[in-house]
Amino acid sequence: MRRADRLFLIIHALRGRRTALPARGLAETLGVSLRTIYRDVADLQRSGVPIEGEAGVGYMLRKGADIPPLMFTADELEALVVGTRFVRAFGGERLGRAASAALLKINAVLPPELRERGRRTRIFAPELDDRIEASGVIDRLHAAIEARAVLRLEYRDKDDATTTREVEPLCLSFWGGTWTLGAWCRLRRDFRSFRPDRIAAFEATGEMFEDDAKRGLDAYLRKVGADPGAID
Incomplete structure (x- = not known):
């Protein structure tokens, strides 16, 4: 499993919980060592994800924290929008359709101000019928x-x-x-x-x-x- 996927699954597992989730349970579910879970949680905390708890006790999201499935800065979102436009124009039909579908899913979990930031970007990649x-x-x-x-x-x-x-x-x-x-x-x-x-x-x-x-x-x-x- 890729590390990025593992970090996403850790956040997903903690969302909505009212009690702490033991690190051992996370390790068994993801098929990794306890040391890997401790390191991943520490990295997430340093990145600003409001995870509370400690080794031997368990972890949970800070009370009142609202963590959407995907978290992007305004610049990261704009990069995704521009990247999607380039994939649609130059990546072939199959990846173009997939890029459009992915952006729809991303927009579905974004707050309105970030969705608007993505729409405002002025970098375009026109799709032309006479290209390879x-x-x-x-x-x-x-x-x-x-x-x-x-x-x-x-x-x-x-x-x-x-x-x-x-x-x-x-x-x-x-x-x-x-x-x-x-x-x-x-x-x-x-x-x-x-x-x-x-x-x-x-x-x-x-x-x-x-x-x-x-x-x-x-x-x-x-x-x-x-x-x-x-x-x-």
Whole structure:
């Protein structure tokens, strides 16, 4: 379980309780050690979450505290609104729908002043029908990455020469106008970055590839000069 999810579940477990919840009960529910619960609760308290109690006694929210399921500052909310607009414009249809649905859920638990702050932001990402994101290509490539499906590409280079490649797709990157598909190319036996707008056609071969340390995502990121540990 991700730490962010665990912190959210701790707050959720404490909401509405009239008696203290023992740390041991939290640890058993979340499948972590008591030390982890103590550390997580201390971090939440330092972040301003009004949790009262102590180790060996239990924890509860301070009487009268109203903790919504999600807590954002005005700047954090504006970042989410702008991020949603960019995902809708550039992330493909599936993620675009999901981003819109997520923002609706977030707005449902926000006080009116924060909802209004989000509406007032002046950073936009217009959705246009003539971009590659509207063609379904990004969605199909994304699905192949998630499924670890080997793809057969008909790929045009900068001189318009076409080659057939079998690739193991690893990631999609957006460079502010251009997408690239990071992949292991079986023809070149090396990593390559393919531009989706130069893929004339592609299909799944029916073969699935295994995660491999030598030609997987982390190795690709190191090859292109990125730190795998810094990628969120």
